[in-house]
Amino acid sequence: MPAQPAFSDLKFARPRPRPLVISSAESRANLLGLLSSADPIWIDIDADFTGLGADASAVIVDVPLNVTSNAKRIAELMGLLPRGLPKLFIINKTHRVEVVRASVLGATSISNRPLSEFDLGEFFRAEIIAAPQASDGGLRVAALVSSSLANILDAVLTDEAINIPTVEEASGEIASTLDGAGLESWLQTVREHHQGTLQHCLIVAGVMTRFGQQLGMSEDDVRRLTRIGLLHDVGKATIPTALLDKPSKLTDDEFSIIKTHPYRGFRFLSKQGILGTDELAAVVGHHEYLDGSGYPYALMDKSIGDLVRITTVCDVYSALIERRPYKREMSPADALDILNKMASEGKVELSLVRALARSLD
Numbered sequence: 001m002p003a004q005p006a007f008s009d010l011k012f013a014r015p016r017p018r019p020l021v022i023s024s025a026e027s028r029a030n031l032l033g034l035l036s037s038a039d040p041i042w043i044d045i046d047a048d049f050t051g052l053g054a055d056a057s058a059v060i061v062d063v064p065l066n067v068t069s070n071a072k073r074i075a076e077l078m079g080l081l082p083r084g085l086p087k088l089f090i091i092n093k094t095h096r097v098e099v100v101r102a103s104v105l106g107a108t109s110i111s112n113r114p115l116s117e118f119d120l121g122e123f124f125r126a127e128i129i130a131a132p133q134a135s136d137g138g139l140r141v142a143a144l145v146s147s148s149l150a151n152i153l154d155a156v157l158t159d160e161a162i163n164i165p166t167v168e169e170a171s172g173e174i175a176s177t178l179d180g181a182g183l184e185s186w187l188q189t190v191r192e193h194h195q196g197t198l199q200h201c202l203i204v205a206g207v208m209t210r211f212g213q214q215l216g217m218s219e220d221d222v223r224r225l226t227r228i229g230l231l232h233d234v235g236k237a238t239i240p241t242a243l244l245d246k247p248s249k250l251t252d253d254e255f256s257i258i259k260t261h262p263y264r265g266f267r268f269l270s271k272q273g274i275l276g277t278d279e280l281a282a283v284v285g286h287h288e289y290l291d292g293s294g295y296p297y298a299l300m301d302k303s304i305g306d307l308v309r310i311t312t313v314c315d316v317y318s319a320l321i322e323r324r325p326y327k328r329e330m331s332p333a334d335a336l337d338i339l340n341k342m343a344s345e346g347k348v349e350l351s352l353v354r355a356l357a358r359s360l361d
Contacts, residue, residue, distance in 0.1 A: 020056035062090040103150035156237040205229030214359035235265030289347040
């Protein structure tokens with residue numbers, strides 16, 4: 001596959017792109033060189049934001065978001081900008097709080113600091129030149145849901161209460177969107193606009209919602225599945241991103257840290273009053289397998305309830321079809337082949353794998 005062009009190699013229609021750039025003094029020199037072929041609008045984080053952004057074609061933010069005052073100031077600016085602008089946030093990906101806050105603030109792309117010419121080119125190629133053709137409704141709902149979820153991940157980090165009505169609203173919006181546009185449209189939108197834990201939770205929520213809808217479950221039961229999908233991995237907010245995004249095999253010590261995320265999510269959500277007992281069991285048990293080879297408790301067969309079994313099957317399928325920095329998404333057929341193999345090995349329930357396959361038709 002040929003390499004994608006760097007930013008300086010891209011061919012733009014006239015006029016040149018006008019990114020609105022909010023940067024720190026430390027990052028300004030690097031960005032000045034990278035954006036020499038564009039027509040950037042430079043602003044300092046302490047500047048008067050009134051009237052800015054009307055002519056901007058994108059937003060680029062490179063300030064330390066682990067500084068709370070910076071994050072609040074950027075939030076003020078985002079509220080003044082036109083909707084729909086592509087937003088590139090340049091962060092230190094090893095700082096979980098920066099990752100979460102970038103998502104909360106509406107990042108459509110995230111790159112590691114310092115920004116490279118290649119990453120800048122990827123952002124403009126995907127967001128400006130060849131922007132994905134997703135429905136406005138799907139983008140709106142995905143943005144609403146991802147913002148709610150990002151705020152929940154931030155609450156996990158700070159151990160604060162979550163806004164329960166926004167979770168209910170997000171769940172209802174997903175159900176309505178999938179009922180109208182279908183699962184594939186939702187998956188395409190999520191893959192193009194979200195990364196990491198946010199992408200995974202949005203995909204799982206979509207897959208679980210469609211599972212319930214296509215199998216004729218009641219509206220309340222579908223909403224339960226959607227909530228579980230959205231919230232099942234919130235414990236990952238406390239796991240270092242270097243482990244979550246590691247492309248190579250994890251060491252035993254690293255995997256032992258990863259395996260704590262279901263309980264961390266359960267512990268946080270059990271204090272929030274948003275999930276019932278069965279739903280909390282699905283959060284803590286979504287990596288349990290029927291043969292006892294899962295985690296965190298190595299539960300077996302009859303100790304694993306129906307909601308847990310459904311969540312596990314949908315979670316495995318979603319992980320296989322999601323897009324990551326180091327891999328493309330797997331096809332639905334190949335993902336189902338892997339699930340069928342797991343069922344033959346006694347790890348997941350075959351009837352649920354077959355039900356999932358029917359829900360995808």
